[in-house]
Ligand code: HEM
């Protein structure tokens with residue numbers, strides 16, 4: 001059957017409109033950042049002679065499994081998302097996408113990612129990546145998030161794992177070095193998220209989610225952010241101290257940590273929540289630039 005140009009023209013936007021909710025539930029920007037941190041794990045691992053094709057397929061697979069975890073998070077949280085201004089427009093909260101379609105999509109992503117890792121990487125990387133999926137989609141989303149204000153500290157481990165996943169995708173074995181990068185993201189997560197939670201405290205309180213600003217107040221949360229940011233700055237020096245990276249990284253990390261500490265201390269003493277969203281946005285640039293500096297540093301060696 002012949003398809004006219006007009007029919008084809010109207011089918012493309014229809015296809016795009018139909019696909020948009022699926023893209024939205026993958027938390028694509030977060031997944032891109034996760035893949036970047038995994039890529040740094042690949043770049044810093046010892047050269048074992050793997051092809052670029054295998055490396056890229058491994059990273060794509062880690063991205064697919066992360067996107068699957070994000071999609072499951074949207075399914076599990078759909079009712080709570082409806083109660084929060086920030087999340088009420090999400091496809092599952094708005095019932096633009098059915099639970100069954102979202103689940104089929106999430107399982108397809110996870111299966112594709114698992115096969116990709118088994119084919120192009122190794123079983124240890126596959127198991128660890130699936131554990132990260134379970135850590136985020138099940139342990140954090142289904143339990144911790146609704147049980148304890150330490151939810152994001154403990155659950156943060158899943159999101160911090162990609163540098164280790166990238167390293168293991170290369171070598172097939174665990175090592176101390178990538179754990180330092182995991183520790184950096186682990187210490188970064190509380191100031192990253194609590195900045196947003198301070199700005200959206202009323203939203204979380206309305207949805208009955210026990211985030212730290214809701215249960216322990218904004219000033220105590222800011223104090224915890226100061227502590228984690230100082231811990232983050234110390235952790236950032238460790239890769240340099242063990243000779244894993246060089247001066248270029250150290251200079252970039254020092255500037256970024258100086259700025260982060262300045263912004264967090266300013267937020268702490270301001271007694272307002274106005275600057276919280278600024279800190280949240282900075283935290284994303286911080287992680288992006290820190291991990292890019294690891295690449296640059298490696299390229300200079
Ligand atoms: C338990 C750990 C984490 C929590 C609770 C958390 C929470 C959040 C929240 C609530 C947002 C706002 C999303 C929105 O506006 O709808 C966000 C944004 C973001 N997060 Fe996190 N995050 C965590 C870990 C991470 C990790 C490990 C990374 C990357 C390595 C990351 C990267 C990002 C990025 C890039 C954004 C901006 C997304 C955008 O602009 O669409 N987050 N995070």
Ligand SMILES: CC(C)=CCC/C(C)=C/CC/C(C)=C/COP(=O)(O)OP(=O)(O)O
Nearest residue numbers: 030065066069070073129132133136158159
């Ligand atoms: C395989 C692997 C590496 C898995 C990690 C998966 C992943 C997507 C981690 C990101 C963490 C994140 C965005 C948490 C926010 O969840 P939230 O429910 O608190 O935020 P929300 O209210 O915006 O949904």
